[in-house]
Amino acid sequence: KNEVEQSPQNLTAQEGEFITINCSYSVGISALHWLQQHPGGGIVSLFMLSSGKKKHGRLIATINIQEKHSSLHITASHPRDSAVYICAVKVGNEKLTFGTGTRLTIIP
Amino acid sequence: GAVVSQHPSRVICKSGTSVKIECRSLDFQATTMFWYRQFPKQSLMLMATSNEGSKATYEQGVEKDKFLINHASLTLSTLTVTSAHPEDSSFYICSARDARTAYGYTFGSGTRLTVV
Numbered sequence: 001k002n003e004v005e006q007s008p009q010n011l012t013a014q015e016g017e018f019i020t021i022n023c024s025y026s027v028g029i030s031a032l033h034w035l036q037q038h039p040g041g042g043i044v045s046l047f048m049l050s051s052g053k054k055k056h057g058r059l060i061a062t063i064n065i066q067e068k069h070s071s072l073h074i075t076a077s078h079p080r081d082s083a084v085y086i087c088a089v090k091v092g093n094e095k096l097t098f099g100t101g102t103r104l105t106i107i108p
Numbered sequence: 109g110a111v112v113s114q115h116p117s118r119v120i121c122k123s124g125t126s127v128k129i130e131c132r133s134l135d136f137q138a139t140t141m142f143w144y145r146q147f148p149k150q151s152l153m154l155m156a157t158s159n160e161g162s163k164a165t166y167e168q169g170v171e172k173d174k175f176l177i178n179h180a181s182l183t184l185s186t187l188t189v190t191s192a193h194p195e196d197s198s199f200y201i202c203s204a205r206d207a208r209t210a211y212g213y214t215f216g217s218g219t220r221l222t223v224v
Contacts, residue, residue, distance in 0.1 A: 035215075045213060047211070
């Protein structure tokens with residue numbers, strides 16, 4: 001069993017829909033990251049969380065430390081949001097352990 | 109913001125040759141650089157952690173003589189795939205630890221290596 005599980009693996013939605021991607025982890029962590037990987041492969045950091053909730057534009061990330069669960073929400077989704085979204089957890093000081101990603105496709 | 113420049117973005121090489129991938133931190137000092145490998149539709153796998161001026165720490169199962177990592181300066185880390193084989197074909201990406209940013213890590217744009 002992977003230490004970091006994401007769901008769903010694939011998600012297709014219509015433009016404008018509210019999107020939720022979930023991440024569950026099984027180990028104690030010092031921080032959780034949400035990353036966005038575009039088709040060309042480049043990765044952009046979206047959020048780093050250790051508690052609570054963060055918002056950036058149409059993106060919202062929440063984390064529940066007790067339940068070892070985090071969610072990434074996208075409001076008013078747009079085709080340009082189509083990408084792979086990756087959850088990663090930091091265990092200890094440095095290393096990140098990655099989920100397998102959620103492939104999001106937004107249809108115009 | 110913090111930027112890590114990774115080159116080349118794509119490379120095709122013949123079996124048996126070596127390929128060098130560079131990652132440069134453009135506006136900050138990257139004392140620690142992480143090198144990852146990603147197979148299609150799989151998650152990133154950490155290959156090694158390099159610290160400026162010292163030997164890299166390799167993850168279990170990663171051949172250090174095959175994947176040479178050099179972190180000679182605070183702004184440059186290189187990964188050399190030696191005697192490349194077709195099974196080395198993959199997506200390689202670096203990430204620098206940058207405590208100044210809100211995210212803690214800045215990723216390069218990745219290198220897609222194809223060995224023919």
